[in-house]
Amino acid sequence: VAMIDPLENNLFDLPDYENTEDETFPPLPPPASPGRDDAEWAQANGEPDGNQQSQTKDSAVAPRKAVKRPMPKLDAQRLISERGLPALRHMFDSVKFKGKGHEAEDLKTLIRHMEHWAHRLFPKLQFEDFIDRVESLGNKKEVQ
Numbered sequence: 001v002a003m004i005d006p007l008e009n010n011l012f013d014l015p016d017y018e019n020t021e022d023e024t025f026p027p028l029p030p031p032a033s034p035g036r037d038d039a040e041w042a043q044a045n046g047e048p049d050g051n052q053q054s055q056t057k058d059s060a061v062a063p064r065k066a067v068k069r070p071m072p073k074l075d076a077q078r079l080i081s082e083r084g085l086p087a088l089r090h091m092f093d094s095v096k097f098k099g100k101g102h103e104a105e106d107l108k109t110l111i112r113h114m115e116h117w118a119h120r121l122f123p124k125l126q127f128e129d130f131i132d133r134v135e136s137l138g139n140k141k142e143v144q
Contacts, residue, residue, distance in 0.1 A: 074122045074133050076140045083121050085143075091117055 072078065079085060091113055097106040118130040125133065137143050 072122070074125065074130070074137075076137050076142050078121065079134065079137050079143055087117060087121075 092110075095109060095113060097109065099106070115127045118125070118127055122130060
C-alpha cells in the first residue's frame, strides 16, 4: 500500500479562500403570480421604473375589489333558529344512558353530544366560550 504524499500531488496548493470576497448577485425576482405583472410588483415595492407604457397600462386596469363576506354572529336569532335550541329536543332521541353507577360515562356522552350541537351551530367558538355566550343570550326575551 503506497501512501500519497500531499506535497508531491500539490494538495496544499489551494486558493486562499479566507481572503477572497464573495461574488454579489442581484436579488431574484419574485415568483410570477396570476393577475400580477412584474411592472406592478416593481411599482408596489418602490423600484424605479423607466417604462412609461407600463404605468399607463396600470392606470387603465381597475383595481380588484375584495369580496366582503359578513361573518355570522352567535346572536339570539341564530340560537332560536332550526339548528339552535329546537335541535336539542331531538338530539338525544337515539342516546341510551346507562343510569345508576355509570354517571361519569353518561355525563361524558351528554357533554359530547352538546359539544357536537354547539360546533354545528357556531364552529368558530370553543365549547366553553360558546356556553358563556349562550348563558348571556339566555337573558334575552326572545330566547326565553
